Amino acid sequence: MGKSWRIGALGAALLGLAPPAMADPPVGTCGTAPLRGDRVALLIGNSAYNDWEWPSLKNAVNDIDHVCDAFAKAGIAPRIVRNADMASLDAALTRFAAEAAGAKSVILYYAGHGFEYGGRNWLVPMDAPPAARRADVEKRYLSIEAAVRRVVPDGAFTLVFVDACRTADPVVRIEDADVARGDAGSAPLGLLDIGQGAVFYSTAKGRPALDFAPVGSPVSPFAAAVVKELAIPGLEIGDYFKVVAREVYRRTHDMDLGPQQPFHYGSWFDDFYLVAPPELPAAAVAALPTPAASAASPAGTTRGAATPVIDPLGGIGLDRLAIEDEPLLIADVLSRHRAGELVALADGGHPLAQQLAGYMFSLGVGVKQDMARARAYLERSAEQGFPAGQTELAYLLLGSDPSAADKARAQTLYRAASDAGFSKAKTHLAYHLARGSFGPPDFAASRTLYAEAAAQGHPAAMFALTHFPDLRAANMARLRELADAGNPEGNHWLCEAQFDGKRLTGGAEDCAIAARAGFAGSRALLAHAYAKGEGVAADPKEAAHWARLARDLPELRQDQRDLVAGIGE
Structure with missing residues (x-):
């Protein structure tokens, strides 16, 4: 109510x-002083x-x-x-x-x-x-x-x-x-x-x-x-x-x-922060103990001549890096380590810290955006053969109007990270091979890479495999397991997978869960479902509601923008 x-x-x-009896917290003085600033x-x-x-x-x-x-x-x-x-x-x-x-x-x-x-x-x-x-x-x-x-x-x-x-x-x-x-x-x-x-x-x-x-x-x-x-x-x-x-x-x-x-x-047009990003010098001053982590395995402990040094990022393995949404991962890391500490580790040669710092500077997460520093850190991470760094650098190279040299290097980086078993790289490379980004499309190689990534738990790869009739059922089941475990990304891809030929054939509840979680595509598909009465009762107000929320998100694909064009406008 x-x-x-x-x-x-x-x-x-x-x-x-009824909850156990608890004393009400004392009312303090916060919020009573004259406003300043x-x-x-x-x-x-x-x-x-x-x-x-x-x-x-x-x-x-x-x-x-x-x-x-x-x-x-x-x-x-x-x-x-x-x-x-x-x-x-x-x-x-x-x-x-x-x-x-x-x-x-x-x-x-x-x-x-x-x-x-x-x-x-x-x-x-x-x-x-x-x-x-x-x-x-x-x-x-x-x-x-x-x-x-x-x-x-x-x-x-x-x-x-x-x-x-x-x-x-x-x-x-x-x-x-x-x-x-x-x-x-x-x-x-x-x-x-x-x-x-x-x-x-x-x-x-x-x-x-x-x-x-x-x-x-x-x-x-x-x-x-x-x-x-x-x-x-x-x-x-x-x-x-x-x-x-x-x-x-x-x-x-x-x-x-x-x-x-x-x-x-x-x-909103400009970035807005409740807590402003820190000003970080080009070389951080207060560094944590910097382990000489290997490119193959940045986690765990490293052994020096005397005392083992605990890796402060040791709990983050490649399997987690391969499937977790970067803003959520970065936020989790920053809840335990200051941005300056991560940059200090990156300056000391830690390949995972370099990859994280590169992402942070490229998108302004935890620090002020600085594309030159982002590129420098990702280059250093990739040079060490770190698969997550290679993947992030390849993604950056293909970001906007890439040259032929950028495309060739991105393909090399994706292949190296993919060969190292990094599922996110496999999914990215599979997408570009099917799309023909690096030459003639190679659908057989794309399917193989998607299958390998899906077996390693990458949700987007599972979704891609639902387009193959002989693999659809198994990968729909994989996505359902993710959704049932409380991961709304599973609901999102189930929503996308059940939308075919501009008609939602099922999964309206999956679309609703993912739409509430903020997935742009699911918001657009839910708006379309309400507008057409597919899987849900037709409701112009709900259609307009979700169409507006979908259009507000810059990541909404153009085909999905076209789908909701005119709804509620």
């Missing part, structure tokens, strides 16, 4: 799952609903206290509003707008009950009724869009976090709406139109947002992940969203109402 049924205090008690945040948490008209949400206020401390440490000046009625919210917005007048970025974070009505989204003040007439909605509830317009100065970057349920059951009853005759009733929180910026929902449309996970946690899984990943400096906001979403998914995968899948959308 609101932020959670089962996981709210009332729902847990009804199911006999050009990055500010307004944090609104409504917990103390009366448990009759509205289920109370034990952790909503805890959430904003938790987030407040993290934002303050990140240099974002916060203002907190706890358990506010409509008059208090109005006064808080007026005060915040005055204080934020010169801000360059404004964050609005809301934890509580919310709903959509009349094309706008509303948060629920403490004194709001569970039912209202159409004319009274604006008097009793606070429009999130209106709040954004009030507090965000012209030209400032807007970032909105919404931690609230988005289930289908009406949160507010519109008393004089005749839904049977086509009048609009209330609905789950929908898309916000905020201009330049981004919106980050704690859960997908139609899904609950858990108030705690596991049982007894003092904060929601969304707030916990927002704070945990904020400790990683230098994540561009899009990458930050990805790692927060993965963390929430992990925390809630085994919950009865899980998994919970946060998702984001928005439009």
Whole structure:
């Protein structure tokens, strides 16, 4: 209904799952000081609903206290509003707008009950009724869009976090709406139109947002992940969203109402960081002990003349490098090692650190983007015969309008890494051989390489093999195993595999799971399914919703852009 049924205090008690008694954290002073600087945040948490008209949400206020401390440490000046009625919210917005007048970025974070009505989204003040007439909605509830317009100065970057349920059951009853005759009733929180910026929902449309996970946690899984990943400096906001979403998914995968899948959308021209990337000199100063790791096996320990040196990256093997999404891998590494430490290892000759540093500098993940340094580190990693470095360098060489020499060298690098058994290189090389990137297409060699990569667990290779009739069933089963294990990439490729000839032949639920996880192609296919009524009931609003989210992602393929062209536009 609101932020959670089962996981709210009332729902847990009804199911006999009330959390153990826990003392509420003391309310601190965070969020009470005058705002300073050009990055500010307004944090609104409504917990103390009366448990009759509205289920109370034990952790909503805890959430904003938790987030407040993290934002303050990140240099974002916060203002907190706890358990506010409509008059208090109005006064808080007026005060915040005055204080934020010169801000360059404004964050609005809301934890509580919310709903959509009349094309706008509303948060629920403490004194709001569970039912209202159409004319009274604006008097009793606070429009999130209106709040954004009030507090965000012209030209400032807007970032909105919404931690609230988005289930289908009406949160507010519109008393004089005749839904049977086509009048609009209330609905789950929908898309916000905020201009330049981004919106980050704690859960997908139609899904609950858990108030705690596991049982007894003092904060929601969304707030916990927002704070945990904020400790990683230098994540561009899009990458930050990805790692927060993965963390929430992990925390809630085994919950009865899980998994919970946060998702984001928005439009912004320049990179935006909650925690800016560090300034790193060309040669890092504070280096970790640098093991002379071999190119064949960078993990483990190395033996010097006296004492073995523990490799700080020893837990990352080639099998993991071959199949894990790079932004998620980098975020995991940066949660344990500072960017400067990785660069110091790279400068000391560590081939894995060189490959990671090359990726980081090429895309500006954890550091400021610097293509010259990216190329230099990848060259050094590849020179040592490190397969992941060879693959990343080959990918960079083919990135934009490659010369004949670049293509020839990329092919050589892909073949070397493939011959070393690196599944990601096998998949890349198979794709280019089938495409004819290096000469006449070689479909037989492509199929062999895809089969080898799929056997090693590479999801994209499994998908490629579903196009061969004699291999389709086995590889669909492989992808299903990935999906059932909680990896939404499996759902994504199942969605793609079941879309044939511009018709979704099955797997709408796989498309939905992957769409909620942020896969651009799955969002486009789900939009198409809703528009055509294939695998799901036709729903123009849902079609427009997912088409817009798909088009917002730059990685959406052109054929899929064409597929959703005109939907919701």
